[in-house]
Amino acid sequence: MEATTFILFGATGDLAKRKIYPALYNLYLDGKLPKAFSVFGLGRRELTGDAFRANVEQSLRNFSRREANDTASVRQFLDAFRYSVLDIGRTEDYLKLLRLVEQREQELGAAPNRMFYLSVGPEFFETIADNIKASGLGSADGWKRLMIEKPFGHDLQSARDLNRNLSRAFEEDEVFRIDHYLGKPMVQKLEILQSSNPVLQTLWTNRHIANVQITANETVGVEERAGYYDHVGAVRDMFQNHMLQLLMMLAIHLPNNHSTSDEVRTKKKKVMEALMPVLKEDVARSIIRGQYAEGEINGKPVVGYTSEPGIAENSANDTFIAAKLEIDDYFWRGVPFYIRTGKRMKEKSTRIVIEFKEPLNQHALTEEESRVPNLLVFEISPNEGITLQLNTRDPLHKGEFKPMHIDFHTSQEDVPEAYENLIHDALNGDPTFFAHWDEVELAWKWVQPVLDAFQENLVPLRTYAAGSYGPVESDELLERDGFRWRFDSKHEQQEKKEGTHYAYHVNH
């Protein structure tokens, strides 16, 4: 791997502490960092190098998936870390940083390859990019890359403006837009599972699939992010990025088992282009918008959204969204994709369920028998696994017709965290699991009429009790088409109680 200087804006912030340092540490333990590797942490706070390294060490102790007790290896890891005070708007701070970076590269005899990671609010992105260019930090004789966090814009126009402005300093192939759902191991496997298994490849069409359900439910509420969340809602916070990325990753059809990043991203773009647009006037028919009221999570009472600290008591912000989408292409025409995401839901679960069409069913003895569909379930988090629901007869119960579950689960301890995968890919210059501008723009384009309809109150805001599965209208969205949400724990327990369960557990 090529020598790299990792320049981290927002090094004193929450994301750096909870995600970036632990990810770098685990990459280091796995031997996945370049030999010549330095980190320059930046922030306004006055910190000595030692104080900064102590903060990083604390973050490893608190948040790393592997223990940071081996003092020698932690010390060696921290050796790579430097801190420099930098105010984003002050050009002289960039010149000082340039001198420090050059000095360090010379000490190491390292090529001037520079990774700029912007772990700061989006309002700073353009200023930083311009200052990187103006100071010469971005003009060395090596590569330069820009990693940026979400949100990428607030709507279609602001995203376009941001992209145009960033492109003054960075080319598209130098920009690595993070969508951390693309770093989740099961999401990364979707592509290879489909493209390297003829069984799945054959089934991956509207001939066999009745519908696809994509869920990302959380039990947490707005937490300490009222100021941010109340302006974005579930539609911008989760739907426009993570949920549409999951849809793209599921719906792509790849030619073979060695697809290049260009092929993957081109196919994702094709999926977005084929997504049937929704008109502002029609949004209410295919989108359910919800907000949590008070309720119970894991047996404990919790307040409703508008009683959360920092949220206006008349806020009409969405904390839940369910949607029906259709892809108008050869493979998916006629297959509804149902997407659902919400805060303060019954359980934390991110998953994709593929419901297969009923068989011809000439042997079904009862109406009930004909209603048990085959399901293929990808559990993305908090547990990772794949479940296949098949039908069988139970010889112990008079040959009753029953579903059988075949489960494959991986042990969570050793699964790399999303940020590890993404930082590793970016260090290697592999953009496969980063959002290309074309995808981001098409996603905003699809979402814009939804934002407009919400803004103009064309879509009723439904309430749901905290700790439920969302508004009843979300169930009705599927019931209208003869379906229901699958594999919520209430259904899963029911189905598992009735059926046989086969588990296949893998420790890596």
Ligand SMILES: NC(=O)C1=CN([C@@H]2O[C@H](COP(=O)(O)OP(=O)(O)OC[C@H]3O[C@@H](n4cnc5c(N)ncnc54)[C@H](OP(=O)(O)O)[C@@H]3O)[C@@H](O)[C@H]2O)C=CC1
């Ligand atoms: N936290 C999370 O879980 C997630 C965060 N994100 C995104 O990541 C980004 C960072 O979030 P988070 O870490 O939570 O934010 P924090 O508010 O915790 O940290 C902000 C960082 O920005 C620095 N900063 C702010 N203003 C300036 C300035 N004028 N000059 C120099 N540095 C400045 C702060 O340093 P100092 O105070 O020392 O100046 C601090 O290090 C945001 O874009 C957020 O949307 C995305 C997904 C999840």
Ligand SMILES: O=C1O[C@H](COP(=O)(O)O)[C@@H](O)[C@H](O)[C@H]1O
């Ligand atoms: O990006 C975000 O994601 C988290 C949920 O991520 P997960 O990995 O825990 O599923 C969400 O809580 C947050 O609001 C959003 O900004």
